Amino acid sequence: MPSDNAFRRTMTLIAADTPLSAVLETIVRSVEEEAPGILCSILLLDETGKRITLGAGPSLPTFYNDAIEGLEIGPEVGSCGHAAALNERVIVEDIQAHPYWVNFRDLAGQAGLKACWSEPIRGSRGEVIGTFAIYHRQVAAPSARDITFIETAAELAAIAITRKRSLDELARSEARARRALEVERETARDLTTFFEVSLDMLCIRDMDCRFVKVNRAWELALGYPAGELEGMPMLDFVHPDDVGGTDGHMQRIRTEEEVRGFVNRYRHRDGGYRNLEWRARRVGDRVFGVARDVTERLAAEDELKAAKQAAEAANRAKSEFLANMSHEIRTPLNGVIGVVDMLSGTELTPAQREMVDLIQGSAVTLERLVSDILDVSKIEAGRLEIEKGIFDLHGELAALADLHQLRAHEKGLAFRAEFGPRARGEFHGDSTRIRQILGNLLSNAVKFTAAGEVRLVVEVADPDAANEPSVLTLEVHDSGVGFDAESGAALFQRFSQADTTITRRFGGTGLGLSICKSLAEMMGGEIAARSQPGKGSLFRVVIPLARLQALEAYDAGRLLAQAPVAQKAAPSVGEAPLRILLAEDHPTNQRVVQLILAPYAAEVVVVENGRDAVDAMAAGAYDLVLMDMQMPVMDGLAATRAIRDAEQARPDRRRTPIIMLSANAMQQHRAEALAAGADLHLAKPVTAAGLVAAIAGVLDAEAAAPPALAAAG
Numbered sequence: 001m002p003s004d005n006a007f008r009r010t011m012t013l014i015a016a017d018t019p020l021s022a023v024l025e026t027i028v029r030s031v032e033e034e035a036p037g038i039l040c041s042i043l044l045l046d047e048t049g050k051r052i053t054l055g056a057g058p059s060l061p062t063f064y065n066d067a068i069e070g071l072e073i074g075p076e077v078g079s080c081g082h083a084a085a086l087n088e089r090v091i092v093e094d095i096q097a098h099p100y101w102v103n104f105r106d107l108a109g110q111a112g113l114k115a116c117w118s119e120p121i122r123g124s125r126g127e128v129i130g131t132f133a134i135y136h137r138q139v140a141a142p143s144a145r146d147i148t149f150i151e152t153a154a155e156l157a158a159i160a161i162t163r164k165r166s167l168d169e170l171a172r173s174e175a176r177a178r179r180a181l182e183v184e185r186e187t188a189r190d191l192t193t194f195f196e197v198s199l200d201m202l203c204i205r206d207m208d209c210r211f212v213k214v215n216r217a218w219e220l221a222l223g224y225p226a227g228e229l230e231g232m233p234m235l236d237f238v239h240p241d242d243v244g245g246t247d248g249h250m251q252r253i254r255t256e257e258e259v260r261g262f263v264n265r266y267r268h269r270d271g272g273y274r275n276l277e278w279r280a281r282r283v284g285d286r287v288f289g290v291a292r293d294v295t296e297r298l299a300a301e302d303e304l305k306a307a308k309q310a311a312e313a314a315n316r317a318k319s320e321f322l323a324n325m326s327h328e329i330r331t332p333l334n335g336v337i338g339v340v341d342m343l344s345g346t347e348l349t350p351a352q353r354e355m356v357d358l359i360q361g362s363a364v365t366l367e368r369l370v371s372d373i374l375d376v377s378k379i380e381a382g383r384l385e386i387e388k389g390i391f392d393l394h395g396e397l398a399a400l401a402d403l404h405q406l407r408a409h410e411k412g413l414a415f416r417a418e419f420g421p422r423a424r425g426e427f428h429g430d431s432t433r434i435r436q437i438l439g440n441l442l443s444n445a446v447k448f449t450a451a452g453e454v455r456l457v458v459e460v461a462d463p464d465a466a467n468e469p470s471v472l473t474l475e476v477h478d479s480g481v482g483f484d485a486e487s488g489a490a491l492f493q494r495f496s497q498a499d500t501t502i503t504r505r506f507g508g509t510g511l512g513l514s515i516c517k518s519l520a521e522m523m524g525g526e527i528a529a530r531s532q533p534g535k536g537s538l539f540r541v542v543i544p545l546a547r548l549q550a551l552e553a554y555d556a557g558r559l560l561a562q563a564p565v566a567q568k569a570a571p572s573v574g575e576a577p578l579r580i581l582l583a584e585d586h587p588t589n590q591r592v593v594q595l596i597l598a599p600y601a602a603e604v605v606v607v608e609n610g611r612d613a614v615d616a617m618a619a620g621a622y623d624l625v626l627m628d629m630q631m632p633v634m635d636g637l638a639a640t641r642a643i644r645d646a647e648q649a650r651p652d653r654r655r656t657p658i659i660m661l662s663a664n665a666m667q668q669h670r671a672e673a674l675a676a677g678a679d680l681h682l683a684k685p686v687t688a689a690g691l692v693a694a695i696a697g698v699l700d701a702e703a704a705a706p707p708a709l710a711a712a713g
Helices: 004-015 019-034 062-068 076-085 105-111 144-197 217-222 240-255 295-344 350-381 393-410 432-446 485-489 502-506 514-524 552-562 587-600 610-619 638-647 667-676 688-701
Strands: 038-045 052-056 088-090 115-122 128-136 201-204 209-215 256-268 273-283 286-293 389-394 414-419 426-429 453-461 470-480 526-531 539-548 578-581 603-606 625-628 657-662 680-683
Touching: 004 019, 004 144, 019 052, 019 144, 038 076, 038 144, 052 062, 052 076, 052 128, 062 105, 076 088, 076 115, 076 128, 115 526, 128 144, 128 295, 201 217, 217 273, 240 256, 240 273, 240 286, 273 295, 295 350, 295 587, 295 688, 389 393, 389 625, 393 432, 393 453, 426 526, 432 453, 432 470, 432 514, 432 539, 485 526, 514 526, 578 587, 578 610, 587 688, 603 610, 610 625, 610 638, 625 638, 625 688, 638 667, 657 667, 657 688, 667 680, 680 688
Parallel strands: 414 453, 578 603, 578 625, 625 657, 657 680
Antiparallel strands: 038 052, 038 128, 088 115, 115 128, 201 209, 201 286, 256 273, 273 286, 389 426, 426 539, 453 470, 470 539, 526 539
């Protein structure tokens, strides 16, 4: 067994912090000196515990040590690999005959090794950390003394390895501790630096609500040096009106750990106050708070709020102004259109006919401009609504196409309207707004085309899925002036036209296409255009629409309706003239209605305010009331409500239809008229055909007594 001298020498090297490789080599050489003729090696397990690496083997051939370096341990990796894998002593007396060496017999033969005894080197917990091997150059079996010798050598190696690794780990631990301390100091310096350079007002307070530490931002915001604030009660600096709320938040954080978004006022050193927004968190018996001066932000928000309110008030004032202007313009315009309508029906010379036509065209243009301005106002105010109802697509659009075909022919233009194979049937949507879009596009096409043709294409694409809408496509082609790409980009903006000379040449405000775009988008659709200067334009509108019934069912219903039926007798017409009460304060409009109804032998009784209308209804019976909305003494809405209340009190009397004639043309005015009890709201200016059709419609709808309006012969 190794001598005491070898043991002392090993311990001395370990105590001197000698590298492990040198200590292990000393152990190997000491054993070889005491037993000449043997060769020794110490193999270590790597960090994975699965592979061997050379610890010391100075007497073994270099090629042998290199060959076994990094081998994975196992029962067939020689004596050492087997001993390390199974944590047991392995005695191989004849390497060439033993199965453990089957893969390494040639290597051992080249090194001149005949026998190998290997002892596991165990750590403090009994785990294998390496092996100690003794090689013989002849076949040999160990004696009891040899076994003791190898065990002692393995224990000595274990002491050296364990001691060295413990010292290395201790050194690493000390290095980690020193680094951790250094990092802690660096972190403290960094936090202090951040604390001081932060633009936010950082503070630490105790549970008695006193400042413990504040950063320099407090001095910049409130003018107090940090030393003056630290140790002071925080509430001493809070605005008296905010003390209660602030104290409540300070007490709340005792249980909730965090408070955020609270704003209070802190006194500046100059006596003024600044608004601070807080976020605070409790950690142990300290509260860490971050405050931010939001005085300017709150002032800006107040200014923005005031500006928003002012803008909304201005927008309301603008809408009211437009509504009033519409009323004021429509009232005289009603007189112009009504009188010209009646004048056109009289005997006129060719020169007079030309002048009447010019007046009619100008009046229609003026009425359209007023309507466009009102539509823009309603769109901007968000009050324009899409009113969905059931309508016949072909019937609505074909009539509109016929109207513009007449206008096109008057200019000498060709006009074609093409309806696709599925462009018919009943749909659910806003037919009025669809007609408005198409009418604007057709009107522009006719107006901007000097020669050639205007073509309308209507297509409907039905979806495959039952729950999806159909898609209506409207295309208006013309061979007119056209426009370039740059002008097209701004075409749908308000008050924009492709050519600045267009207003002088053709008239218009540049609002129509903007309104069309807004209406199409409000219905879930879109509008686009393409054109070339001098080669015409194409406007395309796509709108989703819900088809009321399958096209096949619609066609079947139309065929059934067209089948021969027995002739019904026409309703009898009374001989008495229609008696109409007209409540209108404007003399021109009074005369217009009288002129329109004169050919029908109607008796028109005129009153000038709503109170007189109520009294007239109480004094006598009328077949119909034409009620202006805005009148002195009592307006049309109040008068209509009073008439309906009187009818409620006299159930024996027949209900009288009421048509509201008003220059107030917005949707809200129509709703107000119907809510008051009117049967119909008819916006001024009123044409002869429009008024007669309205009267006939409400009389036909009146179930109690539907007198017909027949032209006097």
